[in-house]
Every structure is written in C-alpha cells, then in structure tokens.
Amino acid sequence: MSTKHVNKEMSDVSRHILDVAAIHFAEKGFAGARVDEISAEAGISKSSIYYRVGDKEALYHGVIVHMVSSMLEVTRDRVQKVSDAREKLDVFIQTTADFVLSCPHFSPIMMREIASGGANMSTETLTAMGKLKDYLHEILQEGTAQGVFRQVDSGLVHLVIGGAVNFFAASTPIRDKLIQLSDEHECKCLLIEKEAVVNEISEFVYRAVKADR
Amino acid sequence: MSTKHVNKEMSDVSRHILDVAAIHFAEKGFAGARVDEISAEAGISKSSIYYRVGDKEALYHGVIVHMVSSMLEVTRDRVQKVSDAREKLDVFIQTTADFVLSCPHFSPIMMREIASGGANMSTETLTAMGKLKDYLHEILQEGTAQGVFRQVDSGLVHLVIGGAVNFFAASTPIRDKLIQLSDEHECKCLLIEKEAVVNEISEFVYRAVKADR
Amino acid sequence: MSTKHVNKEMSDVSRHILDVAAIHFAEKGFAGARVDEISAEAGISKSSIYYRVGDKEALYHGVIVHMVSSMLEVTRDRVQKVSDAREKLDVFIQTTADFVLSCPHFSPIMMREIASGGANMSTETLTAMGKLKDYLHEILQEGTAQGVFRQVDSGLVHLVIGGAVNFFAASTPIRDKLIQLSDEHECKCLLIEKEAVVNEISEFVYRAVKADR
Amino acid sequence: MSTKHVNKEMSDVSRHILDVAAIHFAEKGFAGARVDEISAEAGISKSSIYYRVGDKEALYHGVIVHMVSSMLEVTRDRVQKVSDAREKLDVFIQTTADFVLSCPHFSPIMMREIASGGANMSTETLTAMGKLKDYLHEILQEGTAQGVFRQVDSGLVHLVIGGAVNFFAASTPIRDKLIQLSDEHECKCLLIEKEAVVNEISEFVYRAVKADR
DNA sequence: TATGAATGAGTGTTCATTCAT
DNA sequence: GATGAATGAACACTCATTCAT
Numbered sequence: 001m002s003t004k005h006v007n008k009e010m011s012d013v014s015r016h017i018l019d020v021a022a023i024h025f026a027e028k029g030f031a032g033a034r035v036d037e038i039s040a041e042a043g044i045s046k047s048s049i050y051y052r053v054g055d056k057e058a059l060y061h062g063v064i065v066h067m068v069s070s071m072l073e074v075t076r077d078r079v080q081k082v083s084d085a086r087e088k089l090d091v092f093i094q095t096t097a098d099f100v101l102s103c104p105h106f107s108p109i110m111m112r113e114i115a116s117g118g119a120n121m122s123t124e125t126l127t128a129m130g131k132l133k134d135y136l137h138e139i140l141q142e143g144t145a146q147g148v149f150r151q152v153d154s155g156l157v158h159l160v161i162g163g164a165v166n167f168f169a170a171s172t173p174i175r176d177k178l179i180q181l182s183d184e185h186e187c188k189c190l191l192i193e194k195e196a197v198v199n200e201i202s203e204f205v206y207r208a209v210k211a212d213r
Numbered sequence: 214m215s216t217k218h219v220n221k222e223m224s225d226v227s228r229h230i231l232d233v234a235a236i237h238f239a240e241k242g243f244a245g246a247r248v249d250e251i252s253a254e255a256g257i258s259k260s261s262i263y264y265r266v267g268d269k270e271a272l273y274h275g276v277i278v279h280m281v282s283s284m285l286e287v288t289r290d291r292v293q294k295v296s297d298a299r300e301k302l303d304v305f306i307q308t309t310a311d312f313v314l315s316c317p318h319f320s321p322i323m324m325r326e327i328a329s330g331g332a333n334m335s336t337e338t339l340t341a342m343g344k345l346k347d348y349l350h351e352i353l354q355e356g357t358a359q360g361v362f363r364q365v366d367s368g369l370v371h372l373v374i375g376g377a378v379n380f381f382a383a384s385t386p387i388r389d390k391l392i393q394l395s396d397e398h399e400c401k402c403l404l405i406e407k408e409a410v411v412n413e414i415s416e417f418v419y420r421a422v423k424a425d426r
Numbered sequence: 427m428s429t430k431h432v433n434k435e436m437s438d439v440s441r442h443i444l445d446v447a448a449i450h451f452a453e454k455g456f457a458g459a460r461v462d463e464i465s466a467e468a469g470i471s472k473s474s475i476y477y478r479v480g481d482k483e484a485l486y487h488g489v490i491v492h493m494v495s496s497m498l499e500v501t502r503d504r505v506q507k508v509s510d511a512r513e514k515l516d517v518f519i520q521t522t523a524d525f526v527l528s529c530p531h532f533s534p535i536m537m538r539e540i541a542s543g544g545a546n547m548s549t550e551t552l553t554a555m556g557k558l559k560d561y562l563h564e565i566l567q568e569g570t571a572q573g574v575f576r577q578v579d580s581g582l583v584h585l586v587i588g589g590a591v592n593f594f595a596a597s598t599p600i601r602d603k604l605i606q607l608s609d610e611h612e613c614k615c616l617l618i619e620k621e622a623v624v625n626e627i628s629e630f631v632y633r634a635v636k637a638d639r
Numbered sequence: 640m641s642t643k644h645v646n647k648e649m650s651d652v653s654r655h656i657l658d659v660a661a662i663h664f665a666e667k668g669f670a671g672a673r674v675d676e677i678s679a680e681a682g683i684s685k686s687s688i689y690y691r692v693g694d695k696e697a698l699y700h701g702v703i704v705h706m707v708s709s710m711l712e713v714t715r716d717r718v719q720k721v722s723d724a725r726e727k728l729d730v731f732i733q734t735t736a737d738f739v740l741s742c743p744h745f746s747p748i749m750m751r752e753i754a755s756g757g758a759n760m761s762t763e764t765l766t767a768m769g770k771l772k773d774y775l776h777e778i779l780q781e782g783t784a785q786g787v788f789r790q791v792d793s794g795l796v797h798l799v800i801g802g803a804v805n806f807f808a809a810s811t812p813i814r815d816k817l818i819q820l821s822d823e824h825e826c827k828c829l830l831i832e833k834e835a836v837v838n839e840i841s842e843f844v845y846r847a848v849k850a851d852r
Numbered sequence: 853t854a855t856g857a858a859t860g861a862g863t864g865t866t867c868a869t870t871c872a873t
Numbered sequence: 874g875a876t877g878a879a880t881g882a883a884c885a886c887t888c889a890t891t892c893a894t
Contacts, residue, residue, distance in 0.1 A: 013878095026328070027330070028244060029325065029328070031242055031244035031245030032242070032245075034864095035863075035864060035865085036862090036863075036864090045879070045880045046864085046865085046880085046881095047866080047881075048878080050866080051879065052878090055864075056863095056865090108328035109328075112242065112324070112325050112328050113387075114324060114383050114384050114387060115239070115320070115321035115322075115325050115383055116240065116321070117383075117385075117387065118386055118390055121387070123394065126387070126390055126391055126394055129391070130394060133391075153413060156377075156413050156417070159380050159381050160373060160376070160377045160414070162376070162380055163375070163376025163378075163379065163380035163381075164369075164372050166380070167375055167376035167379070168376075170327050170328050170330075171327050171372070172330075173330030173331055174331040174334070174339070175368075177331055177334075178339055178342070178343050181336065181343060197369060200366060204373060205421070207420055208417040208420045208421045247889090248888075248889060258854065258855045258856080259889085259890090260890095261854055261855065263890070263891080264854070265854095268889075268890070269889065439857095452754070453755065454755070455668050455670055455754070455755070456671070457667065457668055457670035458668065458670030458671075460883090460884075461884080462883090462885090470858090471858065471860080472859085472860095472886085473858070473886090473887080473888085474857080474859065476885095477857070481885075481886070533754070535754075537753060537754040538668065538750070538751050540806065540809050541746070541750040541751050541754075542666065542747070543809075543812030543813065544813040544816055547813070547816075549820065552813070552816055555813075555817070556817050556820060559817075579839060581814075582803075582839050582843070585807050588806055589805065590795075590798050590799045590803070592802065592806070593802035593805070594798050594802075596756075597753050597798070599756030600753060600756060600760070600768075601794070603757055604765055604769050604772075607766060623795060630847040631847070633846055634843040634846045634847045673866095673867075673868090674867075674869085675868090683875090684877080685868085685869085685877095686875065686876045686877075687874080687875055689868090689869070689870080690874070690875070691874095691875095
C-alpha cells in the first residue's frame with residue numbers, strides 16, 4: 001500500500017475520489033470493488049487516482065479512516081454537551097444512529113470489516129473504535145455510580161447498540177425484499193420510519209440497562 | 214450460475230467441498246474467495262468442483278442455503294419443545310447464539326450478505342430468514358397476549374438479537390486486537406466467556422421487552 | 427518469481443516458450459521484453475505461459491539456466507576428448523565460440539546480465555559459470571606444468587576469450603552498420619567469415635599464453 | 640524522440656541530469672531506467688528534464704554521445720603524443736582501459752547497446768566508434784610496416800581489446816559474487832588490481848600481434 | 853466420473869509524456 | 874524557465890471457466 005499526501009490537507013479531488021470509492025467498497029467490498037468503476041464514476045482517470053490517493057488499499061484505508069475519525073469526532077462533540085447519564089446514553093445512541101444512517105456506506109463497510117476479522121484495519125482505526133467504546137464505558141459507569149443504571153458490561157452494550165444500529169442501517173434492502181415476499185400478512189413492524197426505530201433502540205437499551213428499581 | 218444436483222441427496226464429496234468453500238467465503242467474501250484455493254484445500258480438482266457443484270455462484274448458494282435451512286430447522290425444533298413465552302424467547306436467543314457460535318462461518322457470511330443488500334440471496338434463503346422472524350413474532354405476540362411482554366416491534370427485536378449475536382460472534386478477532394492495544398486498563402468486560410455473553414444478551418433482551426410491571 | 431514443473435522433464439510446449447522468450451530477452455533485455463509479444467510469437471496464450479512456466483522472471487531464469495547448463499555440458503564433453511594442453515585450449519575456445527555463435531541469444535543475454543552486475547543471476551547459474559572458468563584454469567595449469575604455456579592468470583584469459591567471442595558474436599549487426607557507413611575504404615577485416623575469426627581468436631590467445639621459447 | 644539544445648553549449652543543469660541518467664541507464668538499461676527516478680535523484684522535476692533535455696530517448700542519446708565523443712577525444716590526444724608503434728598500441732589500450740574504468744557507466748551502457756544490435760545508436764555515435772577502430776588500424780598497419788607487428792586483422796584486435804577491457808570493467812560485481820561462492824580454493828587470479836590487469840591485457844595483446852621474430 | 857491443460861476477459865498498476873500556470 | 878497535476882496506453886498478472894480425454 002502506498003499513501004500519498006498523508007499529512008497535507010486533503011484536496012477536493014481526493015475527497016471526491018474517496019467519496020465515490022466509499023460507495024463501491026460499501027456495495028461490493030474490497031475485493032469486489034473495481035478501480036476502473038470508481039475512476040469512471042468519479043470522472044477522474046485511473047492514473048490520477050493513483051497519483052492523488054495511491055493504490056486500491058490506500059483508497060480503502062482513506063475511506064475507513066475518514067469515516068471512523070468523523071464518527072469519533074461527532075460523537076465526542078455531541079456527548080459532551082449533555083450532563084445527565086441517561087441523556088448521555090441516549091445522545092450516544094442517537095449520534096451513532098444518526099451517523100450510521102446519514103452515511104449509508106458506513107454500515108456495509110464496517111460489517112464487512114468485522115466479518116473479515118479486521119484484516120484491513122489499521123491500528124489508527126482500531127484505536128478510534130476503542131475510544132468510542134471507552135466513551136460508552138464512561139457513560140455507563142457514571143450512570144451506575146448515580147444509581148440510574150444497573151451493573152452492566154459496557155462491551156456488551158456496545159455490541160448491542162452497534163449490532164442493532166448497523167444491522168438496521170444495512171438491512172434496509174433485505175427488509176424491502178422480505179416485505180415484497182410476504183404480502184399476505186400486513187407488515188407488522190415499524191422498521192420503515194428511521195427516527196422511530198432509533199428511538200425504539202434507545203428505549204430498548206435504556207430498559208435493558210436501567211437500575212432494577 | 215449453474216446449479217447441479219439440486220434436488221438429489223448431496224454426496225459426501227459435495228458436502229466436503231461446500232464445507233471448505235464456507236471457510237473461504239467467510240474469510241474473504243464472495244469476490245475475495247478463490248476457486249483454486251477451495252479446490253486445493255478440499256483436495257479435489259477444480260474441474261471436479263464444477264462437475265459436482267457448479268460454478269462459483271453455485272458454490273456460494275450451496276453454502277448459504279445449507280446454513281440458513283439448518284438454522285431454521287434447529288430453531289423450530291428447539292422452540293417447539295418449550296411452552297412458556299419467556300422461555301421460548303430465551304430458547305430462541307440461545308438457539309440462534311448456539312448456532313452462530315458453533316458455526317463460525319455463519320456470521321461473516323451473513324454480515325457480508327446483509328452489507329451487500331442481499332445481492333446474492335435467493336428467494337429460498339430470504340423465505341427461510343422470513344420464517345425465522347415469524348417465529349420470533351409469534352413468541353412475542355404470545356407473550357404480549359399473556360401480559361408478560363410489553364407491546365414491542367418484533368422486527369426490531371429480531372434486529373437487536375441478530376445484530377448483537379452476529380456482531381459478538383464475528384467481532385472476536387477485532388476485540389482481541391483491541392485488547393492488545395489497550396493494555397493499560399484492565400479488560401473490563403466479560404466478552405470472553407461465550408456462554409455468559411449469550412446469557413447476558415438474553416437477559417438484556419428480556420429486560421427490554423418485559424411488561425412494565 | 428514462481429517456478430513451475432521444476433523437477434519434471436520439460437514439456438515440448440515449455441521448451442518452445444523458452445526458446446521464443448530467449449529471442450525477446452536477447453533483443454530487448456528483461457525490462458524491454460514483453461510477455462504479450464512472447465506469447466503471440468509462441469502462438470500460446472499469455473495465461474498458458476503463466477500456467478506452464480510462471481511469471482516473467484521465471485521465464486527469464488528458465489532461459490538463462492538452460493543456456494548456461496547446456497554450455498557447461500557441451501564444453502566438458504568436448505574438452506575431455508583431447509589430451510594435449512594446447513589442443514585442449516583450442517577446443518575450449520572453439521567450443522565456447524561454437525556455442526555462442528550457434529546460439530545467437532547467448533551473447534546478448536549474457537552481456538546484459540554482466541552489465542547489470544548479475545542482478546538476476548541465480549547461484550545455480552553463477553556456479554555453472556564458475557565451473558567453466560575452472561576448466562580453463564586446469565587447462566592452463568596443465569600447459570604451464572608441461573612448459574608449453576607461460577605463467578598466466580586464468581581469470582584474465584577467460585576474460586579475453588569471453589570478451590572477444592561474445593563481442594564478436596553480439597556485434598555483428600553493429601559491424602554491418604559500420605561497414606555501410608564506411609564505403610570509401612575497403613573493409614579491411616575478415617570479420618565476416620565466422621570460422622576464420624574463431625581460428626584467429628584461438629591463435630591470438632595461444633600466442634599470448636605460449637611459453638616464451 | 641525530440642532533442643533540444645543540440646548545438647548549444649550544454650548547461651550545468653543539463654550536464655547534471657545526463658550524469659544522473661547515465662547511472663540509471665548503466666544499471667537498468669534503457670527500458671529499465673525510470674524517468675521519475677532520474678528526476679528524483681537529480682533533484683529536478685520531471686517536466687524540467689523534458690524542458691531541458693527532451694524525452695527519455697534524448698536523455699539516452701545525450702548520455703551515449705557524450706561518452707563516445709569524450710572517449711574519442713581522449714584517445715586521439717593521448718595516442719598522438721607518442722611515436723613508436725608498440726608504444727602507441729600500449730597507449731591505445733591504456734587509454735581505452737583508463738576511460739572505461741574511470742567512467743563506470745561506460746561498459747554497462749555499451750555492452751547493452753551492442754547486445755541490442757546498436758538499435759539505439761545514432762550515426763554520429765557509430766561514426767565515432769568507427770574512428771576509434773581506424774586509429775587502431777593505423778597503429779597496427781604502422782607497426783606491421785615497421786616489422787614489429789605481424790600481419791593481423793585490426794577488427795579482431797579491436798574486438799579483443801574492447802571485449803577484454805569492457806568485460807573486465809563490467810564484470811566486477813559478478814566476479815565478486817563468484818569469489819564468495821568459491822571460498823575453498825584461493826582466488827588464483829590477479830583480477831583485483833585494476834592497473835595490473837590492464838598491463839596484463841596490454842602485454843597479452845602485444846604478444847599476440849608482435850612479429851614472429 | 854474426474855482432471856490436466858488451456859485461455860479470454862478482466863484487474864491493479866506503472867510510466868513516459870503533456871499542459872496549464 | 875520551471876513544475877504540479879493529469880492521463881492514455883501499456884503492462885504483468887489473475888482467475889473463473891471450459892474441454893478433450
């Protein structure tokens with residue numbers, strides 16, 4: 001892998017390339033994505049992609065690093081603005097969900113990455129993900145100290161939140177297909193209204209972690 | 214795609230090929246898996262794979278169909294054996310988790326499949342997955358009718374269970390890497406003992422769906 | 427580099443591929459040769475070249491190893507047949523020249539290889555070349571012991587023989603161009619009749635190494 | 640090919656570019672050399688190389704023309720200073736050797752050029768090389784007239800001198816490798832002391848061409 | 853039934869060259 | 874004069890697939 005312009009501010013062209021690349025990596029995965037297609041869709045020659053960003057691997061890492069660091073930044077900013085533990089948990093979940101839902105490439109890429117055992121994850125990315133888990137850990141610990149949350153494993157909660165939010169975000173096309181297949185019984189679920197679902201997940205998690213009384 | 218021997222009993226050789234293929238599809242995804250490598254590892258010539266199973270896509274579908282139908286079968290069998298709604302929910306989660314954890318290729322393959330929007334999922338597979346969701350729907354409806362569960366969206370619960378269990382199963386390598394990176398603070402989570410985690414997830418879900426009083 | 431069929435008898439197809447490759451490596455060098463052109467000229471698909479022989483580097487090594495080992499074998503056979511030191515020296519030179527002149531790819535490939543400092547020469551090849559030098563060393567030592575040759579450095583003699591023979595073999599096209607350029611004065615040299623040149627070189631070397639009286 | 644500034648005095652910058660280029664062409668050949676690398680090592684932008692010197696071919700010709708014309712000039716100057724035929728021959732060989740050994744790029748480039756049949760040699764270069772051969776021809780003719788040299792083909796002698804000197808100069812790295820491979824028997828050759836080798840070659844050639852009595 | 857051999861259509865990557873500034 | 878940016882045209886190499894045996 002070669003990475004270029006690493007410490008410089010990223011140019012608009014590079015940003016555009018990475019945005020297009022993100023779509024392709026999300027839809028087809030690293031191995032399935034085609035540099036030709038990315039270049040064609042970005043309206044930039046293949047050689048220019050190599051000139052600007054580097055090889056396919058650099059493209060992939062550029063996409064992931066940008067996503068994860070953005071998420072980390074957004075989450076930190078928004079969680080810091082509230083003080084109540086329960087509210088913090090809600091904000092954490094809402095922020096996670098907002099980010100994942102507003103950036104449709106995030107879930108597919110992350111889920112594939114997890115599926116491959118983080119084979120292509122840099123330490124940088126892993127550290128950023130670890131920080132996110134640490135935020136949640138602090139929130140839960142604070143809530144437990146205040147008696148609003150029960151003693152609960154933060155890793156597990158993170159798993160549930162991440163799992164639910166990412167599965168929800170990524171499974172939209174599959175759910176659509178499932179709905180079309182089962183026309184006999186009405187769709188009994190609200191999984192269409194995104195906002196409602198996120199609120200439900202938040203409520204769901206709160207109920208699961210709140211102190212027994 | 215060509216599929217051969219679809220309705221025949223699958224031979225031991227074909228079974229072996231699909232087992233090896235599952236490992237490769239799980240580790241590298243459809244695009245990343247190599248027919249050469251599968252053939253080499255299975256100890257069967259590439260041409261024989263084409264003769265026995267079909268092309269790469271047939272191989273992939275063979276793997277998925279087998280997995281999903283196995284899961285469906287196992288879940289139905291075990292859920293039928295209990296009668297109490299709460300217990301059924303627990304059995305549903307335990308069975309899901311047992312299956313996912315005992316078949317390490319399941320989560321990676323499914324997560325990639327979801328990430329790609331079910332691009333390679335046959336109607337057969339989708340129907341099977343829909344049935345699984347229906348089981349859960351019935352369990353929850355029964356519990357709600359009995360007053361032990363609150364009114365809750367079954368799609369959402371399915372999402373949470375699937376998300377948590379699959380993320381847990383698939384994220385083991387990444388969690389290991391994260392632990393190695395953060396040696397300063399003790400690992401504060403129990404995410405190592407599989408059985409305990411599954412119980413926690415079950416408890417977690419029960420708390421989230423149980424009736425308010 | 428990947429090498430295939432290493433220990434097997436080389437098939438006719440592989441032999442043919444290497445023969446064509448030799449021409450291209452001789453004319454254009456390793457970097458300048460094109461696998462596409464070799465494949466086209468050999469009438470064999472590019473993929474088949476990779477299937478049979480391996481990558482470009484394997485192709486190159488295949489060519490070199492075959493040449494050097496052939497030369498070693500031929501030289502040993504022919505030198506063994508004579509007993510007189512002077513005659514041996516003559517046979518050594520004649521054999522070297524015969525081989526180099528009958529295999530027109532040898533000189534260009536060897537000269538480029540020497541020019542690049544043996545960057546692509548395997549130990550196998552180097553050892554074979556070393557053996558050749560050892561043969562000459564023995565011949566000269568024997569002659570010196572018998573009083574027919576003066577005390578002379580075998581490395582130097584090898585250099586002179588190799589240099590002259592290879593320069594002669596490889597410089598034919600350049601000499602032709604030079605002759606065309608200088609039409610005013612008759613070509614004063616006999617460098618057209620190969621056999622005569624080789625005899626001259628042999629005579630030349632003998633005069634240079636023969637004992638003073 | 641485009642050549643610029645051909646008739647102008649060459650600037651220091653262009654001289655520097657050609658010097659760096661010479662190293663790369665010597666080490667990797669025309670096809671193997673990289674304009675990027677030359678530009679990077681010369682500390683001059685690629686575009687500037689095109690602006691100053693021209694394309695890759697112009698770079699190559701610039702290097703060769705400079706080398707050959709330098710050699711021609713040096714040889715003429717030094718040969719003119721002596722009058723005795725034998726001494727002239729010695730000076731010719733010494734000058735050739737001095738030039739080749741002091742300019743380490745000469746032999747590799749020339750040997751590759753010969754190997755490729757002079758495919759990239761301009762008439763200018765060929766003429767210069769022809770002149771060199773003519774000098775030698777005159778020297779030998781003079782010596783023959785004076786009865787100190789036997790009747791000998793000047794082309795052949797040129798071949799032997801050129802072959803020996805260039806092979807000696809270019810084969811240093813390979814000889815080093817050969818020496819490392821054969822540690823059991825002492826290195827029986829003096830091919831390490833450059834000056835001695837050149838004297839040996841001169842002696843060698845003299846013995847080969849001197850009149851029989 | 854089984855496979856070695858062969859290959860077409862990609863696939864990521866390189867590199868000499870150009871051009872606007 | 875000088876160069877960063879951009880790219881077309883290769884280029885080595887891969888891989889799923891086929892077919893004669």
